[in-house]
Amino acid sequence: MAGPSHRLLIAGYLAPALLLLAVFVVAPVLGAIGLSLTNETLTGPDALAPRFVGLTNYGRLLADSEFYASFLRSGAFVFFSALVGQFVLGLLAALLLARPLLRGKGLFGGAILLPLVVPETVASLAWASMLAPAEFGTVNRMIGGAGFAPIAWLQAYPLQSIIVINIWRGIAFAMILFQAALEGIPRELAEAAQVDGASAWQQLRLITLPLLRGAIVLYMLLTTIATFGVFGLIYFLTQGGPGKATSVMSIYIYNHAFNFFEIGLGSAASVMMLAVVLVIGLVYVRLLRAEI
Amino acid sequence: MSAVRAAVQGNRGSEPRARGGRRLGTSLAYLTLAIIGIFCLIPFSWPILASLDPQAGPYLAVPTQWSLANFGRLLSDPTWLRLLLNSMILSGGATIVALATSVLGGYALSRFAFRGRRVLLFGILFTRIIPASATIAPLYFIVLRLGLANTYHGVILVEAAQQLPLTLWMMKGFFDTVPRELEEAAWIDGADRLGSAIRIVLPLAMPGVGAAALFAFIAVWGDFLTPLILLQSPDLFPISIGLFRAYIGYNLVDWGELAATSILYMLPAIAFYLLVRRYLLRATVVGALQGT
Numbered sequence: 001m002a003g004p005s006h007r008l009l010i011a012g013y014l015a016p017a018l019l020l021l022a023v024f025v026v027a028p029v030l031g032a033i034g035l036s037l038t039n040e041t042l043t044g045p046d047a048l049a050p051r052f053v054g055l056t057n058y059g060r061l062l063a064d065s066e067f068y069a070s071f072l073r074s075g076a077f078v079f080f081s082a083l084v085g086q087f088v089l090g091l092l093a094a095l096l097l098a099r100p101l102l103r104g105k106g107l108f109g110g111a112i113l114l115p116l117v118v119p120e121t122v123a124s125l126a127w128a129s130m131l132a133p134a135e136f137g138t139v140n141r142m143i144g145g146a147g148f149a150p151i152a153w154l155q156a157y158p159l160q161s162i163i164v165i166n167i168w169r170g171i172a173f174a175m176i177l178f179q180a181a182l183e184g185i186p187r188e189l190a191e192a193a194q195v196d197g198a199s200a201w202q203q204l205r206l207i208t209l210p211l212l213r214g215a216i217v218l219y220m221l222l223t224t225i226a227t228f229g230v231f232g233l234i235y236f237l238t239q240g241g242p243g244k245a246t247s248v249m250s251i252y253i254y255n256h257a258f259n260f261f262e263i264g265l266g267s268a269a270s271v272m273m274l275a276v277v278l279v280i281g282l283v284y285v286r287l288l289r290a291e292i
Numbered sequence: 293m294s295a296v297r298a299a300v301q302g303n304r305g306s307e308p309r310a311r312g313g314r315r316l317g318t319s320l321a322y323l324t325l326a327i328i329g330i331f332c333l334i335p336f337s338w339p340i341l342a343s344l345d346p347q348a349g350p351y352l353a354v355p356t357q358w359s360l361a362n363f364g365r366l367l368s369d370p371t372w373l374r375l376l377l378n379s380m381i382l383s384g385g386a387t388i389v390a391l392a393t394s395v396l397g398g399y400a401l402s403r404f405a406f407r408g409r410r411v412l413l414f415g416i417l418f419t420r421i422i423p424a425s426a427t428i429a430p431l432y433f434i435v436l437r438l439g440l441a442n443t444y445h446g447v448i449l450v451e452a453a454q455q456l457p458l459t460l461w462m463m464k465g466f467f468d469t470v471p472r473e474l475e476e477a478a479w480i481d482g483a484d485r486l487g488s489a490i491r492i493v494l495p496l497a498m499p500g501v502g503a504a505a506l507f508a509f510i511a512v513w514g515d516f517l518t519p520l521i522l523l524q525s526p527d528l529f530p531i532s533i534g535l536f537r538a539y540i541g542y543n544l545v546d547w548g549e550l551a552a553t554s555i556l557y558m559l560p561a562i563a564f565y566l567l568v569r570r571y572l573l574r575a576t577v578v579g580a581l582q583g584t
Contacts, residue, residue, distance in 0.1 A: 229423025
């Protein structure tokens with residue numbers, strides 16, 4: 001049915017959007033691959049005439065213990081904040097808010113959503129006062145009431161601190177997803193199970209969780225991708241420090257490109273990060289295609 | 293849990309015990325939700341109290357006198373007004389570009405059958421998973437080569453492109469809900485394709501356009517990474533960068549003003565959430581759960 005003029009019309013409608021996507025979203029990915037094969041820098045003689053250096057940057061990257069450390073930090077950050085913390089608290093909140101006859105659902109839901117809704121710089125700033133050192137920080141005051149000595153959280157427990165902050169920010173993401181999935185489970189199932197004498201734990205384990213399996217897989221994929229990319233929330237508070245303690249992959253890439261001016265090496269790290277995300281993304285899109 | 297089990301068993305046994313168990317279960321639900329809710333709200337206590345405290349410091353304190361002086365100072369501070377104006381220019385500009393291009397593109401994806409449409413749709417979805425923080429170096433080079441570095445329109449185009457996967461999918465979804473027959477009737481009456489699209493389909497999809505616009509606006513409003521990389525002139529900085537620079541200038545910080553800034557900065561985001569509540573899930577998973 002698509003004649004030449006018709007095809008031209010379709011192309012005309014799609015061109016502006018696809019052009020923007022191609023130049024500013026897809027080209028940077030290809031650019032990262034290209035740059036990772038050069039000795040490009042932001043300053044110095046190599047900035048003007050970058051040379052092709054093959055896989056040298058990847059060799060340097062794989063010999064760089066700091067790269068492995070960043071990768072592991074990202075892994076720990078994703079695992080503990082998103083796959084464990086946000087997942088457990090978000091699912092718990094969704095399950096509890098799904099109870100009939102519960103009052104104040106809007107209030108609880110709103111409170112949980114607030115950390116996700118505010119701009120990430122505000123979220124970081126709010127936590128700056130929470131984790132402030134000496135006896136004046138909000139958390140230190142709370143533990144001080146229980147007789148504990150004040151702790152300089154961002155210095156003593158930097159990675160743990162940003163994990164807690166990211167849990168706080170993302171509970172709502174899990175909650176929203178699981179609330180929607182729970183709505184799709186007919187209430188009769190729970191009622192029938194109750195009549196049969198199933199305990200609440202049995203209902204959760206044998207009925208609700210199996211029916212949520214699709215949503216859980218979807219959540220794990222989406223949150224892994226999103227959490228790998230987290231930058232501002234951490235950078236605002238620590239810039240990757242103290243030392244390199246909170247230098248996850250995104251901050252490693254930023255520092256190598258814009259503070260150490262090593263675009264080639266930074267881009268090789270970008271390609272590694274993209275590879276991880278793209279593999280997860282392929283699984284995600286596969287699952288979606290199966291579903292639609 | 294055992295309380296709930298008692299309630300279930302109570303269905304067959306004594307009635308008072310069942311009611312007592314259920315009440316305990318409900319109390320536990322309230323308690324758990326309250327703990328999660330308080331965890332989510334506590335970090336906001338400093339920005340809120342400090343913004344109302346003329347003698348605010350970096351630590352949580354109940355103001356000895358309450359006043360709106362911090363907000364008053366902001367509104368007469370040219371630096372802050374500049375940040376606010378820049379944020380509005382960048383978010384507004386990017387929203388207009390993203391929406392104009394995705395209304396056109398979304399219409400084509402919804403209405404025209406062409407080869408590769410499905411692949412294109414999933415390709416667009418796939419670009420959404422690329423973490424912006426992974427491709428910052430090549431993006432910076434592309435923007436530099438195009439002569440768009442350190443300009444409003446450079447940031448606007450990049451931000452618009454980053455919003456496109458979401459807005460395109462949203463617009464396609466909303467156009468899908470407008471019956472084809474309405475348009476076809478107009479063609480029979482002699483209207484051309486573009487005319488009928490503008491006069492018949494667009495008005496019906498207007499709530500969708502509004503929702504997509506809000507999503508794009510608020511995402512750009514809160515963005516920190518893109519302006520951090522692409523802008524060098526303080527004259528062009530949006531609020532997110534202003535907050536960051538004020539915060540890392542630790543000793544020179546006017547904490548009351550910083551807190552007031554963060555409050556004003558997060559208000560549009562909260563208003564946005566209240567407006568788009570019902571579209572939240574769709575955007576979170578890009579229409580993944582309920583097959584678009």
